[in-house]
Amino acid sequence: MANKRLRSPFRTTSMVVLALALVAGVWTAYWLSIAERVEIGINDWIADQQGKGVQVSYKSLEISGFPFWLNVRMEGASILVERGQSLEWRPPVLVARVRPWRPAKIDVDLRGLHLLIGESRVNLMSRGLGAVVHVQRSGAWRGTLKGEDVSAEFSRAGTLSAKRVAIDVHWGSKWLEAGQSPLRLDLAGDNIQLPAAWSLPLGNDVTVMRLTASVAGQLKSLRESDVLVRWRDDGGTLELNRFSLEYGPLHLAGDGTFALDNDLQPMGAFAVRAEGFMETLDALRLRNIIGNRQAAAAKLVLMALADQPSGGLPYLKVPLTLQGQEVTLKSLVIMKVPRIDWSHVLRQQVP
DSSP, X not given: OOOOOOOOHHHHHHHHHHHHHHHHHHHHHHHHHHHHHHHHHHHHHHHHHGGGTEEEEOXXXXXXXXXXXXXXXXXXXXXXXXXXXXXXXXXXXXXXXXXXXXXXXXXXXXXXXXEEESXXXXXXXXXXXXXEEEEOGGGOEEXXXXXXXXXXXXXXXXXXXXXXXXXXXXXXXXXXXXXXXXXXXEEEEEEEEOOGGGOOTTOSXXXXXXXXXXEESOOOOTTSTTHHHHHHHTTOEEEEEEEEEEEXXXXXXXXXXXXXXXXXXXXXXXXXXXXXXXXXXXXXXXXXXXXXXXXXXHHHXXXXXXXXXXXXXXXEEEEEEXXXXXXXXXXXXXXXXXXXXXXXXXXXXXX
């Protein structure tokens, strides 16, 4: 009977150690190559922006996090946009985190002081501010921005702040199927303090604001000067799927559809449900915005138009129209809308 040959424990351990060393070496080389590609990609993107009227610079760029993260830390960054008018963004230290095996998901830390310098100056500060970006195929992406204790100090208007802010943006690819929206937006804000300089009729506190909107029609690159004209001529519309606002005693909820007229000004129709309108009239009267007789007459008219469900609060549900920079209820003009200068919004010339 042949003797079995026993494998040496030392030999087995050596093979395991060798295999682990090989894996570690391959992973190290892979991590270093990814880190190098990230740095090259950032600098190539910065160079590409020069020809588009955007100057990007930074003082230092560091990539760390081996072996399980790619941490990109950029200090002293500045982004200067020169399209018609100059706008510069000076962020705090920017930190982005990516898993090497999941490069399509990027976590960005935006806490700190942001400076926006243009026609006026804005100081943006947040105790907690971060974004998660999901890069998808064919140029599509989805980004979610969340902040707590966010405040923006405007040099001309004062301070705008919010306890919580959440913005979700989904930009579709250029290969969209029929019926898909190239842009979807969800916006939510809680305990919003508006600038005192605005002198709004119901005060400067907004308890809750929610907005969900989507774009219908092909929306090309915003860098193209005729993007709005082409979008309008192709039948483009903005669908306001949901809007809700709790502002003082007034609670609003509604939806609607908007487009651009021949002068590239917004027009549309929407329906609004309003609760707390009686208390709103009382607040306007106490602030001497309307007189006692006006408030009493308005209450009589609104109560006649309101629905009064049993056990519930009375509410108004009215159709509103926006046309010619006027918001009308049937034939009654209730609000003027300022003209939008798209060359300032898009920072470029608009036909």
